[in-house]
Amino acid sequence: MTYRTTVPALALALAGLVAHPAVAAAAVNPSPSPSPSPSTSTSTSTSTVAPSVQWKPCPSYSDEVARALGATTEAKLAAFRGLMKRLECGTVSVPLNHGDPAGRRIDIAVTRLAATDRARRLGAISILPGxxxxSGYLDAVLRVVPSNERMAGLNERYDLIGFDPRGVGYSTKVACVLPMGGPAEPGPLTKETARTLYDAQVAANQECAGSDPAFIGQLTTENVARDLDLVRAALGESRFNLLGFSWGTYLGMAYRSRYPGRTGRAFLDSVAPPVLNVEQHAEGYTEATERNFGRMAAWLAGHDGTYGLGATAREVREQVAKLIRAYDRSPRTYSDLQRPVDGSVVADLAARASVDWARAGKALAELRTATGATAPPTVKELIGAPMTRTPVPGMPELSNGTMNLATVCNEDSSRAGFDSAWSTYQQILRRYPVTGRAAPLPVLCSGWPLPVQRTTLRRSGGSLVLAGHLYEFMSPYEGVLRSWHAVGGTVYTVADDVHVSATRVAGCAADVARYFETGRIGKGCAGMPSPS
Known part of the structure; x- marks a missing residue:
């Protein structure tokens, strides 16, 4: 899951654990029966009004927008255009407050990429975004079908359903001024500066929540799950199969907990922990990054001739910790970087997944001997992107900060006071001497004034696969096991450290596709290959 503003992508877990015994079980679920046409409503709605889809033309995107969305070659552009011609777009009206179905209503934007083999159709897969x-509106045409041949093959027998959750993209949304995180001055975070940051966060949170509390107070995972069930009913599906990524795994567990009889096969990749707690997430995420840095340090030591950071993992760790202290004592300002380079930047380079180890190692080596007024080239490449980019005209919204903040904070039970947050931060620095310096002060939801609304997760029957990445720190492995204890299912272990990679690696994607075709799943897959 991604906690924006002052807390980066966090999920409590422990990387490096051995495969859990639950991995051995195979999940089998009967194939869902063919569903009625989308115009057919159903009485299984949670609203007193039978839901329906208001179909409309899909948005038209320029070539510039298509390229910004990932269609970077002529072949990809042609494929994107072909999928957009097949895509159906519409909206479903749902209650803002599901406890008051006759009250204010909002629109949920929905897309469908219909199965190409209608005679052998198995049902519909709802894609649950992070x-x-x-935004999940274009996930079928941007994320699933283009991934590889096996994922594209899902669309032969399954409709692929995308949607924008309430508060995002083409669905009804609101915007508030979001708090700006990060210390004003480079170098170690002092208690005085931390207090200033805390006070600013509290004020911004109270202003945001108070700007439209009737709407913002209804931004929760549970409500998105209830919206999704109305979408299911509007499409005439007796049940939804689920393919969830990152926060979408939490949504998938919430949906399945609430509607077990309406859930078919569910594959959830990079599974979130079962409870949202910002303080726990901050420490758990940093613990996982520190552990994965041990793997990175060993790899760098094996390439000491290239990077010169040490011939053993211990020597590399000592060199990087020394570099953090040096840049905290004397931060550097470069004319071609927007942010100064201090110890937190060095720590951020050490908190990288294996796909970035080579570049991060080069950047760390450059910082050891850097001179001059401009940033070393790899340092600039990795941290020099502008904080804001000029938006491409007509670009769809891919992420909504207000929805992120409100959903996390409406459900967060910690909402730390200053003393608690400062204590947690100090513990992180002591326990994790390399990557801890990159951790933020865990005050994302401090002062959030709206009531805590916990999402309820339950065990139920049926088919469920929880994909955990053994060394990942975005959604670490321990969180997967905690969720398995909460909701059951089968743990599928991906032996890499790359967030939501299961559908992007051919061997893993073959398992995912086979699961949706047959209901059977193995123990796991290799995932993204580690650098040689």
Whole structure:
């Protein structure tokens, strides 16, 4: 899951654990029966009004927008255009407050990429986006079908359903001024500066929540799950199969907990922990990054001739810790970087997944001997992107910060006071001497004035696969096991450290596709290959 503003992508877990015994079980679920046409409503709605889809033309995107969305070659552009011609777009009206179905209503934007083999159709797969706050409107044409041949093959027998959760993209949304995180001055975070940051966050949170509390107070995972069930009913589906990513896994567990009889096969990748707690997430995320840095340090030591950071993992760790202290004592300002380079930047380079180890190692080596007024080239490449980019005209919203903040904070039970947040931060620095310096002060939801609304997760029957990445720190492995204890299912272990990679690696994607075709799943897959 992605916690924006003052807390980065966090999920409590422990990387490096051995595969859990639950991995051995195979999940089997009967194939869902063919569903009625989308114009057919159903009485299984949670609203007193039978839901329906208001179909409309899909948005038209320029080539510039298509390229910004990932269609970077002529072949990809042609494929994107072909999928957009097949895509159906519409909206479903749902209650803002599901406890008051006759009250204010909002629209949920929905897309469908219909199965190409209608005679052998198995049903519909709802794609659950990350975030919270991520858009899933175009996930079928941007994320699933283009991934590889096996994922594209899902669309032969399954309709692929995308949607924007309430508060995001083409769905009804609101915007508030979001708090700006990060210390004003480079170098170690002092208690005085931390207090200033805390006070600013509290004020911004109270202003945001108070700007439209009737709407913002209804931004929760549970409500998105209830919206999704109305979408299911509007499409005439007796049940939804689920393919969830990151926060979408939490949404998938919430949906399945609430509607077990309406849930078919569910594959959830990079599974979130079962409870949202910002303080726990801050420490758990940093613990996982520190552990994964041990793997990175060993790899760098094996390439000491290239990077010169040490011939053993211990020597590399000592060199990087020394570099953090040096840049905290004397931060550097470069004319071609927007942010100064201090110890937190060095720590951020050490908190990288394996796909970035080579570049991060080069950047760390450059910082050891850097001179001059401009940033070393790899340092600039990795941290020099502008904080804001000029938006491409007509670009759809891919992420909504207000929805992210509100959903996390409406459900967060910690809402730390200053003393608690400062204590947690100090513990992180002591326990994790390399990556801890990159951790933020865990005050994302401090002062959030709206009531805590916990999402309820339950065990139920049926088919469920929880994909955990053994060394990942975005959604670490321990969180997957905690969720398995909460909701059951089968743990599928991906032996890499790359967030939501299961559908992007051919061997893993073959398992995912086979699961949706047959209901059977193995123990796991290798995932993204580690650098040689």
């Amino acid at each position: 975030g919270p706050g991520g």
